[in-house]
Amino acid sequence: MCQTCGCALPDHLQHASNEHDVHTVEVLEGLKAHNDEVARHNREHFDRAGLLVVNLMSSPGAGKTSLLEATIEALGARYRLAVIEGDLETENDARRIRARGVPAIQITTGSACHLDAAMVHRAAHALPLEALDLLFIENVGNLVCPASFDLGQHANVTLLSTPEGDDKPLKYPVMFRASDLVLITKTDLLPVLDDFDVDAVAAHMHQLASAAPVMALSSKSGALDAWLAWLEAGLVERRRPAFRPAPPAEGACLLSRPRGLA
């Protein structure tokens, strides 16, 4: 390292002569400012079209596509659905969705481990947003990177399949903290997995100071009611007129007369 100014150049002679020119500029900007901006733009598109956008995240093989197939089966007749599929390679998942009569756009990321807002923006433009009620984004199977990139979705749903173990929220706190809902999948395997405790997942979520609901289901053997009800509640929420005042904090009263005034 250069001893003159502390830069990483081994040879400070290249710049030692104009050392007095160095000055510090304060920036204080998020490192993901660009992605966040595109995500905001996506959200504007989605809000204008009045559809609900759900980002599905999990480790590979937790059952995201199977859940989508079962969800299409249950809701496909009543709602207009579409799916954006993210995978490193292949169009397999998009094909599975299209086979159910639902439009699917496949994003193949090559070696990128997550979807970003720009990829979703391009994919969204290939879909008739105005003619949709519900758009699912199936993120790349990965419990680390997708958590760091806002896509413009309205809700993050993280799947945790029973063979993965119930302590995943503690191992991947960034991902699970970003979740609005946790779905424990493959509950049909619980009889052969004696070490998975469904209640422990909710306790681990509390340990992350998250009040996100935790639901258990099996895409194979049904019992999707709670998940479907959550989606339908989200759809109702999206269609409500935009102004939603935040509930006042406990004990606070917005219309109280200032103290000391008669």
Next chain:
Amino acid sequence: MHELSLCRSLVRQAGRVAAEHGALRIRRICLRIGPLSGVEAALMREAFPLASRHTLAEGARLEMTRCPVRVHCPRCRREAEASVNDLSCPRCGHWQTRLTGGDELLLVSVDLADTPLPPTG
């Protein structure tokens, strides 16, 4: 390994600041990173030379300040340090705390060089 794409975006951001100030070179970039940001400082350090090659930031020093995880407990009405996977209040054990630090991912400042001197007179 999303640190490489974050580093590329960081280099673009710093380059924009340099361009705004008419600087020819970036000497140092200072970041603030919390462990709950999902970004590893060590991986950023590895990715930075790749991301900055052939840019104004090539050869610049990347300085990262790690921020502690902090929570505010509404019951104790106090702030305390917590760990990445246990955000409950270390005093009373209450779980519904609010994160007040530890998820930062911030470009704090950029040191620029070769700025043309302001016109005199």
